[in-house]
Amino acid sequence: MKILIVKLSSLGDVVHAMPAVQDILRALPEAHIDWVVERGFAPLAQRCQGVRRVIASDLRRWRKAPFSTDTRGAWRAFKAELQLEAYDAVIDLQGLTKSALGSWLARLSPGGQRYGLANQTEGSSFEAPARWVAHQAITLPAHSHAVTRSRELCAQALHYRVPDELSFGLVTQQAQVSRASAGMASASGLRGTVALVHGTSRADKQWPLAHWRALAQRLNATGLGVVLPHGSPAELQTANDIAQGLAHAQVWPLLKLDALTDALDTCSGVIGVDSGLSHIAVALDLPHVQIYNFDTAWRTGPLAESPRQCSVFAQPTPSVDAVWQAWLGVSAVA
Known part of the structure; x- marks a missing residue:
């Protein structure tokens, strides 16, 4: 059976779709699964176990100059x-016009079907063309976690029960981690490193700089080094500000997504705000605390099944003590 998954973006959403792929393979071991995704996230989809072919889209770039020769x-x-190739099932896991377009363009085998969402779930986006394109539009509970939503949609489309086991199937290549990312882990006297994921696409999701520095100091005091990824000049400045004056802190170089995933997997754990990198930490099953300024962890944060991972929510923002106690809890399980 040939199956096409359509999940274009964003980084966290791509991660949240990975367990659905693993479920399909458990139910249909002979299935061939391809994935349509935005080019920037293609390296991650390529790391998803069981994905045979990744078809990269540049819709974000094409929309900027839709009529140019290059586009x-x-x-x-x-x-x-x-x-x-022709597919027996095309499953739109995103429910947007852009993903519906990808589903509509895909070629079906005789008897093949397109599947998609019939309704919007709480906190997610939904656009009507996603329903119009689907041969079968599937209604899901309004109160659904992002991971559960994708798993349920695939299970109903392909007629199997969602398994009790949860696996993301995210494959890493630790042997190829750069010297810069592995150096802190081997520093004399340290028992490990914790990545502090401070960067996020929205300013209202950020955690205060003073909180990050206080947390990093506590980690250093317990023999843990701190590593700081970044993805923009502003995030680099924040990383440098957090690291300033700390005994054991390292600002990572700018890493591509696949190298960054490998680097995170060398860490003893991750503490971060609601961002794509934090969701990668969940997929890697690392000890992880996810920080929320809004009560939305129920739909995007670590699922309750994992004692190694949790979210912390408070307004206007969680305290250092709350995050520290959460870290002690998840790191003790590890």
């Missing part, structure tokens, strides 16, 4: 790659 040529190439 027209790239669009034709994307469409040709998407239609190389």
Whole structure:
């Protein structure tokens, strides 16, 4: 059976779709699964166990110059790659116009079907074309975690029960981790490193700089080094500000997504705000505390099944003590 998953973005959403792929493979071991995703997240989809082919889209870039020669040529190439094979099932896990377009363009085998969402769930986006394109639009509970939503949609589309086991199937290559990312872990006298994921796409999700510095000092005092990833000049400045004056802190170089995933997997744990990197930490099953300024962890945060991971919520923002106690809890289980 040939199955096409359509989940274009964003980073966290791509991570949240991975368990659905693992469920399909448990139920249908002979299935061939391809995935349409935005090019920037393709390295992560390629790391998802069981995905045979990743079809990269540049919709975000194409929308900036839709009628340019380059865009027209790239669009034709994307469409040709998407239609190389015919699929028995095309499953739109995103429920947006852009994902519906990918589902509609995909070629079906005789008897093949397109599946998608029939309704919006709390806190998620939904656009009507996703329902119109689907041969079968599936209604899901309004109060659904992002991971559960994708798993349930695939299970209903392909007629199996969601398994009790949860696996993301995210494969890493620790042997290829750069010297810069592994150096802190081998520093003399340290028992490990913790990555502090301070960067996020929204300012209202950020945690105060003073809190990060106080947390880093506590980690250093217990023999743990601190490593600081970043993805923009502003995040680099914040990373440098957190590291300033600390005995055991290292600002990582700017790493590509696949290298960054490998680097995170060398850490003893991760503490971070609601961001794509934090969701990668969940997928890697690392000891992890996720910090929320809004009561939305129920739909995007670590699932309650894992004692090694938890979320901390408070307004206007969680205290250092609350995050520290949560870290002590998850790191003790590890």
